[in-house]
Amino acid sequence: MIRSLSNFFTGIMQRWLPDAFIIAIVLTFVVLIGGVLGQGHTPAKMVEFWGNGVWNLLVFSMQVTITLVTGSVLAQTTVVKKGLRKLASLAKTPSQAIILMTAIALICCWISWGFGLITSALMAREIAKQVKGVHYPLLVASAYSGMLIWHSGLSGSIPLKIAVSDGDVLGTLMNGVTIPLSETIFSWEVITICLVLLVTLPIINRLMMPEPHDTIEIHPDQSGEVEEIPIQTNTPASWIENHRLPTLLLGLLGGYYLLSYFIDGGKIGLNTVNFIFLVLGLLLHRSPASYLSALNEAVKGVSGIVLQFPLYAGIMGMMVKSGLAVSMSEWFISISTADTFTLFTFLSAGIVNFFVPSGGGQWAVQAPIVIPAAQSLGIPLNQAAMAVAFGDAWTNMVQPLWALPLLGIARLGIKDIMGYCTVALLWSGLVYTLGMVFLF
Secondary structure, three states: HHHHHHHHHHHHHHHHOOOOOHHHHHHHHHHHHHHHHHHHOOHHHHHHHHHHOOOOOOOOHHHHHHHHHHHHHHOHHHHHHHHHHHHHOOOOOOOHHHHHHHHHHHHHHHOOOHHHHHHHHHHHHHHHHHHOOOOHHHHHHHHHHHHHHHOOOOOOOOHHHOOOOOOOHHHHHOOOOOOOOOOOOOOOOHHHHHHHHHHHHHHHHHHHOOOOEEEEEEEHHHOOOOOOOOOOOOOOHHHHOOOOOHHHHHHHHHHHHHHHHHHHHOOOOHHHHHHHHHHHHHHOOHHHHHHHHHHHHHHHHHHHHHHHHHHHHHHHHHHHHHOOOHHHHHHHHOOOOOHHHHHHHHHHHHHHHHOOOHHHHHHHHHHHHHHHHHHHOOOHHHHHHHHHHHHHHHHHHOOOHHHHHHHHHHHOOOOHHHHHHHHHHHHHHHHHHHHHHHHO
C-alpha cells in the first residue's frame, strides 16, 4: 500500500511538478492575488510589499550558501571521506540503506537543522555510492525527511526564542514570562512525538522502495568527487599554493576563536556551524590548492539558493505586510475551542509555512495571535508554541525552499524527491495530529 501510494505521488510529481524556481514564481503571484482579493490591497501596493521584502533574507541566504559550500568542502577531506564510508558501510542492502539514512537524518537534524541538512545530503551521496541497487531519489528524500523534527530539536527557533526574555514585542505579550526548554523540546510530550517518528519513519521510507526494475542508482555526475590535484612546486607561487602551512595557520586561528567562544558560553547557531565546517575544512585539507579545488566543485550546488531565497523573501514580505498571514491564523483561532486549539494552531502553522518558510519569521507573525488566544482559553503557552513549531516543520516536506541546499549537493531536482516527501508528510501529519489531540 505504501509503495503504491508513493508510486502514485511520484508519478504525479514527475509529470506535473515544475522546477523549484517555477514554484517560487507561482507562489509569488498566488500571494499577490490573495492580498488583492482577500485583504483589499491594490496590485501596486502588493508589488511594493514584494519589492521591499525581496532582499530581507540576504544575510540568511549567504549563511545557507556558506553552510552548503563549507560542508561540501569538508566532505572532500580524506578523514571525512573515510568516516562517511565507514558509517555508510553499516548498510549492506538497499533496505538497510534507507533505514540507516532516515535515522541519521532525524538525529542530525534534531541536533541542528543546518548541520543535519548538509550532513544528511553528504551521507546520502556516500551510501548511494557504496550500496548497489539503492534508489537514489528515495535515499535523498529520506535524508530530507529529517527536517520533520528540526523545530523540536536543539536548534528550534521558537523554543529557543521563548526560553529567554528579550524585552521585545513577544516578551510584552508573554508579560516577560519565559518557558524553559524542559517544557518544550525536553518535555515528555515532545520527546514522545519525536521518538514515534524516529521509530516509524524509517519503516515508512523503507516501504516506499520501488521494484528493482524501477530503481535509479546514483550517476557518476552526482557523486561530487573531486579529482586529485597533482602537487607542483616548481615555482615559489606553486610551492605555497600546495603547501599545508597557509590553510593550517588559518584553521588554527579559527580553532582558537571557536575554543574561546565556547569557553565563554557561546551557543551553537548557524554561524557557529559554518565556522566549524570552515575551520575543519582548512585543517583537514592538505593545501590551499586542494581546498580551492573542492570549493569549485561545491559552488556548483548553490544556484538554487542564490535566486530563490530572495523570491521567498518577497513572498514573506507580501504575506506579512498585507495581513494575509495574520488573517489565516486568526481564522483558525476563531474556530478553535479549548479542545481543538493546539490542533488548529498546528494546521494553521503548516499552511502559513508554505508562504513564510522561516521558523523565527513565522513565530513573529503568529505569536501575537496565538499567545493571547491560548491565554484566554487556558492553554499552556508551551503547548501553543510547540504546536506552531511542529506545524512549521511538518510542511517543510512539500516546501521546496529548505530542500534546495540538500538537492544542490545531491544533484537532483525537486520533482525527483517530492513524491516520497508527500508520503512522509501524510504519515508525520497523522503522528502530529494524534499528538495534538492526545498529548497536548
